[in-house]
Amino acid sequence: MTATEAVGAAVEVVDLAVTPLRELNQRLHDLADQTAGPERWRVLNPNGAHAVACGLDAKLEVEIEGHVGYYCAGMNKLAAVRVHGNAGTGLAENLMSGTVTVDGNASQSAGATGRGGLLVVHGDAAARCGISMKGIDIVVRGSVGHMSAFMAQRGRLVVCGDAGDALGDSIYEARLYVRGDVAGLGADCVEKELRDEHAAELRELLLQAGLGDVDPREFRRYGSARQLYTFKVDNAAAY
């Protein structure tokens, strides 16, 4: 290990049992304007706190040791945030860039409206995973709940398990890949051929998510039939 690496490897530890959340987030935000400062952080005792490590804007590594509440890593840019536990509603909502990884399960609306970056959930994600996604990539090792990828505009959702009812309802241009069963497709969402280029991008996503053991050829691809893009009264029954 070189000297530089040794300095970079110094880990700043913040215990939320004694340090207020406001202080943690402020210290993390202050690094957005600075070139120097701790790059690696460990957060102890989150105990389900909301808005942990949200609004980050620097190349940091943040490891959270425990369960978090709503909006963990919300609107994240650049940082790599990992939750060693479960996450509440709105995990990584409006993610811009960087990565957010959860070892456990994620509650509703994981990755909602995300515009970039990668969200990885190693357990299951609940309802509305990837709702209104706008460019984010989401990889779920387990299954996702109903209304996932509702109004999904851009980006890719990969589900290694099953998907709940009304997958991809009113979907725009996002691409969905599901390995297991789909309980039902939402309005205007259809199965599409999984061509070589899709298998290639899927392999790349799985590798990025650390799931290189999963075979991309076992997935099915879903996307928009583009029948609801312009309002036609003949489609009224679909609305």
Added chain:
Amino acid sequence: MATPLDSHDPWSLRESYLFDRAIIAEIQRAAREGIYDIRGFGAKRHLPHFDDLLFLGASISRYPLEGYRERCATDVTLGTRFARKPLELKIPVTIAGMSFGALSAPAKEALGRGASEVGTSTTTGDGGMTPEEREHSTLLVYQLLPSRYGMNPDDLRQADAIEVVVGQGAKPGGGGMLLGHKISDRVAAMRDLPKGIDQRSASRHPDWTGPDDLEIKIGELREITDWQKPIFVKVGATRTYYDVGLAVKAGADVIVVDGMQGGTAATQDVFIEHVGIPTLPAVRLAVDALLELDMHRKVQLIVSGGIRTGADVAKALALGADAVSIGTAALIAMGDNSPEHDEEYRKIGSSAGFYDDWQAGRDPAGISTQDYELAARFDPELGGRRIANYLRVLTLEAQTLARACGKSHVHNLEPEDLVALTVEAAAMARVPLAGTSWIPGSNGAR
């Protein structure tokens, strides 16, 4: 235009009240086209409004302030509850949220220029923040809407306040709508949507539902912006008493209540005309909730929906609002519906004074369009000057009325300064019918 009445004995023709010409035309249009009518503007039906109230000027029992000589202040501070950097406005009139997409980029710029010139704020809309409007708006409120189009933490941090939009007066319970002919390349890119589609955005937020979640969401926005920015919550006027109470409980710094006369760029006519309550009762219900929670003047109240004149401004403030917002009136000030465009309005089946096809993107005034040539007709400097002029007139008029009632600040206007012209307005605004002590529905307790 010749009407049948010109060529017939007018005494022999009787138009149905129930099936008047507008209704007949709409039934036949619906039968022809098979789709509901989508339009811009706000409610066109008659509604109880601030016109139904009058001020009791000072005389012997109260003395007035000298016009032009004695000061009547108009400053407002928004966001004193939690925000580290509250919004300091010089006048109690702000510009309401209107999207880039609904409006052209030069029109958004003009709103910023005008508002900045007189020391007030303007607001983004359902389409994200454009560099033009940020550059030309000294104080810019950034909306967080269900669609989250263009939502960006950098914009959140460079905004002067954040407005969580739950609903708007023209369509409480409805989502955004932008028809394909206004989804240009730039609009599409900002919204992450394909070009030219009919965009119907969500009516519920994607990551929170109900007041308990809203409190947590507001907490996240405060954390992201380090507790600097005032956080507004905007609701369309419906169950206003409860909504305002819940927004206070959720931690709002400022509450925006938009009455059913509030404008829209594109909404179903049936929604505009039949959902929500008028601005007049909404102000009173909002103030009731704030007073009951001991939050009046601590959580500021902005009222919008049909504000046109300084009289409307003064009456809203007298009923307890801290400020008002204008949308439709601002567009009109910039030249929308101007007689100078009448010939062109007629070519597209409308007329100056009637134009409400803001959804269509063919606005000859260059305001509600994304057509490059039409938008280029609009001069943002001239538009900005008109907005500034109009805002000054609204303020001067409100000051005139406040001085007449003996008030050294427009916020000192109070319900006691008002009487109502109609039984409806008396009941809704809870001020006495003129010449009586009767406030219908209040069991006479006051």
